[in-house]
């Protein structure tokens with residue numbers, strides 16, 4: 001029997017791969033999806049166990065997840081075990097790489113903050129001279145954002161602010177709570193616009209590939225999916241330059257297999273896609289693969305207390321809710337010591353305040369905690385990290401994962417631009433919170449290590465020039481016309497925005513273009 005050649009091989013099943021599968025199969029194209037991890041068993045794998053029943057009493061098994069701040073022993077089966085798939089980094093330059101290999105990828109667990117990029121991001125260089133513009137603008141992506149927002153049911157309020165583009169929202173008419181209204185008013189007096197945030201409601205609280213994208217793809221009868229297989233490399237035909245085969249290993253039996261494909265769509269998440277390209281030695285005539293790694297700075301911020309909510313006086317009308325300050329720096333004027341800008345996540349909680357905010361001990365501390373309970377108010381930064389060529393990943397030939405695949409070495413660090421931005425954010429939010437009458441309990445000027453935001457971006461940037469970019473403006477490889485990359489590795493700048501709406505919109509746009517090119521026989 002002749003060997004089967006699949007029409008489109010999609011590697012990865014998260015937001016980016018799920019969108020590609022939905023669009024391509026709905027256009028009548030047969031797809032095969034490979035995914036490195038298993039399908040989650042939501043009965044067995046989400047069973048709640050008491051801490052005493054766990055070997056480490058709820059704490060983490062040493063070495064299993066040292067870089068995943070979000071992990072504990074209760075949710076350890078969610079994340080990639082770092083002993084199974086390690087990575088290395090430069091001494092003293094820690095990187096938090098947070099990975100999920102379950103079928104559906106990180107779409108199963110994301111926090112669903114949903115924003116569009118604006119032309120301050122797509123055309124950043126035209127605005128301030130730094131870095132490179134994307135080869136596309138908001139007008140190119142806007143129709144796709146609208147369709148994605150419809151599928152994911154993004155709730156939001158329009159503001160008509162160019163750096164916070166409006167979209168196709170489920171209207172958010174919720175009132176501000178008392179503390180939020182005070183913060184909004186104090187911000188206005190200081191020229192800082194505080195807005196409602198935007199978030200994917202999804203269906204039944206889940207806005208994932210497995211409930212919003214893949215069911216449509218499977219319903220066409222055109223999608224086959226194989227979980228638990230790790231793709232180790234792709235090969236190109238030396239005569240045509242086309243990618244012709246993917247080599248993969250069954251993660252449990254370790255059986256080695258391969259498949260021929262007419263087209264390959266990579267959707268492994270930025271850094272796994274890049275690792276696969278580097279291990280395969282393809283798509284890199286520019287030498288740019290792995291370079292310009294970006295994310296967003298998180299961690300810097302302030303903790304406050306609303307005095308009127310203390311001593312048992314917190315009410316749902318006064319406390320609770322969230323807000324977003326979209327980027328306001330470097331729009332109409334220039335900040336003195338940093339480029340680009342940041343947004344601020346604002347939220348208030350009716351719960352306890354972290355004891356680390358107080359200097360007291362023992363009874364005095366307990367009294368303090370009781371009094372402050374329900375009065376917490378928080379601001380956290382989401383800051384743009386500049387695209388720099390020297391922030392890069394490469395293959396560490398001395399370390400391999402559990403299937404003998406060489407691992408990634410990450411060499412990236414923040415610079416004064418990010419640290420100055422964090423300082424500006426903390427000082428600005430402190431001024432607004434004090435004007436609102438809040439007590440400042442703690443200020444943190446230090447961002448968390450790179451990677452913490454779980455928004456790895458860049459490393460296969462798009463561009464018009466094949467000498468300085470890996471992909472063209474349709475997410476198609478300059479070097480191999482049947483290789484398309486639909487995750488966030490195509491990003492040219494990071495922006496302050498959580499990236500998933502952009503990933504989804506670009507994957508939709510690329511997949512429609514690919515279907516067209518296939519129909520016309522160009523690919």
Ligand SMILES: Cc1cc2nc3c(=O)[nH]c(=O)nc-3n(C[C@H](O)[C@H](O)[C@H](O)COP(=O)(O)OP(=O)(O)OC[C@H]3O[C@@H](n4cnc5c(N)ncnc54)[C@H](O)[C@@H]3O)c2cc1C
Nearest residue numbers: 012014015016036101105106111112113231268269498500
């Ligand atoms: C806790 C958390 C909160 C977040 N909150 C937000 C938020 O509020 N807003 C926002 O915009 N974003 C958020 N994110 C980020 C968001 O989840 C990601 O941007 C998005 O899901 C990335 O989708 P993806 O398809 O590119 O990659 P992934 O979801 O990582 O999917 C990649 C898939 O590829 C598979 N794969 C990888 N390597 C291979 C291989 N070699 N062979 C076969 N398969 C492979 C993996 O198994 C995985 O399923 C959050 C993430 C987390 C974890």
